[in-house]
Amino acid sequence: MYRFNWEQLHVDGLITKCKELSDDRKxxxxxxxxxxxxxxxxxxxxxxxNTAWTKAxxxxxxxxxFHEAVRHYLSDKYSFSTLSAGYFIDNANEVQKMDPIDPNxxxxxxxxxxxxxxxxxxxxxxxxxxxxGSYNNLDELQDRIPGLGIEGAARLEGVLTINxxxxxxLSENFETNFTNAFALFSVSFGSSSLVNFLEELASFxxxxxHPASKWHRKRNExxxxxxxxxxxxxxxxxxxxxxxxxxxxxITEAIKSAQSSIEICMFFMALGGDAHPNRALFDLLIEKxxxxxxxxxLLDKDRNTDPYGSRxxxxxxxxxxxxxxxxxxxxxxxxxxxxxxxxxxxxRVVIGSHNWTKGSFYEYxxxxxxxxxxxxxxxxTQRFGRLWDQHSN
Numbered sequence: 001m002y003r004f005n006w007e008q009l010h011v012d013g014l015i016t017k018c019k020e021l022s023d024d025r026k027x028x029x030x031x032x033x034x035x036x037x038x039x040x041x042x043x044x045x046x047x048x049x050n051t052a053w054t055k056a057x058x059x060x061x062x063x064x065x066f067h068e069a070v071r072h073y074l075s076d077k078y079s080f081s082t083l084s085a086g087y088f089i090d091n092a093n094e095v096q097k098m099d100p101i102d103p104n105x106x107x108x109x110x111x112x113x114x115x116x117x118x119x120x121x122x123x124x125x126x127x128x129x130x131x132x133g134s135y136n137n138l139d140e141l142q143d144r145i146p147g148l149g150i151e152g153a154a155r156l157e158g159v160l161t162i163n164x165x166x167x168x169x170l171s172e173n174f175e176t177n178f179t180n181a182f183a184l185f186s187v188s189f190g191s192s193s194l195v196n197f198l199e200e201l202a203s204f205x206x207x208x209x210h211p212a213s214k215w216h217r218k219r220n221e222x223x224x225x226x227x228x229x230x231x232x233x234x235x236x237x238x239x240x241x242x243x244x245x246x247x248x249x250x251i252t253e254a255i256k257s258a259q260s261s262i263e264i265c266m267f268f269m270a271l272g273g274d275a276h277p278n279r280a281l282f283d284l285l286i287e288k289x290x291x292x293x294x295x296x297x298l299l300d301k302d303r304n305t306d307p308y309g310s311r312x313x314x315x316x317x318x319x320x321x322x323x324x325x326x327x328x329x330x331x332x333x334x335x336x337x338x339x340x341x342x343x344x345x346x347x348r349v350v351i352g353s354h355n356w357t358k359g360s361f362y363e364y365x366x367x368x369x370x371x372x373x374x375x376x377x378x379x380x381t382q383r384f385g386r387l388w389d390q391h392s393n
Contacts, residue, residue: 002049003336006040010058014066021178024194035198036062039069042205045212045219048336053224061222067174069205070181075161076208078184080170100161103141104134114159116152121145135162158211216307240370247354247368248277248361254344254370255284261294263343263384268310268355269299271317277361278317286324297321298387300337301330308336313357331391340368341380348372349380 015032019025043065053061074080101110103125111122124145135141138160142153171177185197212219242250255262262285271278289295299318300310311333318328331337341351352368354360371377 002052004047004049004053006037006044006047009037009040009062010055011036011040011062013059014062017063017174018178018194018198021175022182022192022194022197024192027194031195032198035195035202036066038202039198039205040065042202042209042213043069044222045210045217048218050223057224063174064222067177068210069201070174070177071170072208073201073204074170074177074181074184077204078181080180100159102161104129104162114156116148116155121147137162154214155211157208235373235375237372237374238370239372242350242352242354242368242370244364244366245362247352247366250370251342251350251354252281252284254342254348254350255281255288258288258293258344260345261343262288262296263381264295264297264356265337265339265341265384265387266297266314266356267300267338267340268357268360269297269314269317270355270357271320272358277358278356281356282317282321285321285326289324289326295326296384296388297326297328298337298384298391299328299330301333302336303333317356329388329391331387337387343377343380343384346381347374347377349377351380 011033014036015029018032018036019027040062044061071080101114103111108119108122108126111117111125112119114122117125124147125141128144129135132144135144138153138157141160141162142148142150171180181201182194182197185200186192189196189200191197210219211217240250269278270276271282285295285297297318299314300308301314302308302310304311314330318330322328339351340353340355341349343349348370350368350370353366354368355366360366
């Protein structure tokens, strides 16, 4: 997983296009980029990528996100009827795409498909608008429907749309939508300055961010098409599905059986008090290390401004293991090491969603796989070696 800054994204092509369409070629590029970056932050979600993006893909992503912001601006501020998909946060806190729904017109069955609402709230909306009239905005919907609440409304604001008077229709074409938005801004605000328009658009998107930005989620649809790796199941000698609380005893026995090497790549590795389950695992690792087994541990270290806290969570565990002579390295702060796998004797790998934390061992719904496969383990070992060589203390 690669972490990047929106400020580093290549947006030169987007800036050139905006200058051309606004016929304002004298605008200050630094001011323009400052506002463009603000817009991308409000629409792009977490700045994470599966692979390093090429310059061409960065330009493509910046154009896509900026176009989304322009469409949202036209739809919300000038009531352009939308033809595009909307977004909502599902019950698993993931961003999902869906055609926009107007609560003034949608049937109870259509509303019921959305999370948060369900059959009860959907029925309340239909009955309320029948007796109380149409909703003028989403705030009014929230106030009139008991049980929806602020959080529920926030999760749906990207997919619910209320258009009482439409000034036009949105286009799939960026040039058309940008020209319409800039023209309406110029009439409304008496300014033909591109910088002023972008300041208005940046302010608009910061108050109405994409759900992925608001809820700190990664937008997977921004990735390259076809980047998901695949492997031949025929090359797997054995596979064990490890769910929830079954992971801890499984990994314990796996470590006990290791004869030559244990390589651990982990996003979170916590170390609590004497009763913390990792104490027993760490004792096993130390015992294996002293018996001659090679033990190497690679951990994530995020930035102070990141929301994960891996720098804090992993530092104590890393220091404890290092004190006992085990080799520990942390990744660079500008890279997110989100992997969770353990390689044993270059023959087996345990990989999945389990972190080495008490919550992951006993509380969360996690799943991992225990695999015996020469080719897959070779790939995992090669990846671990590459990451190990890239990072140091």
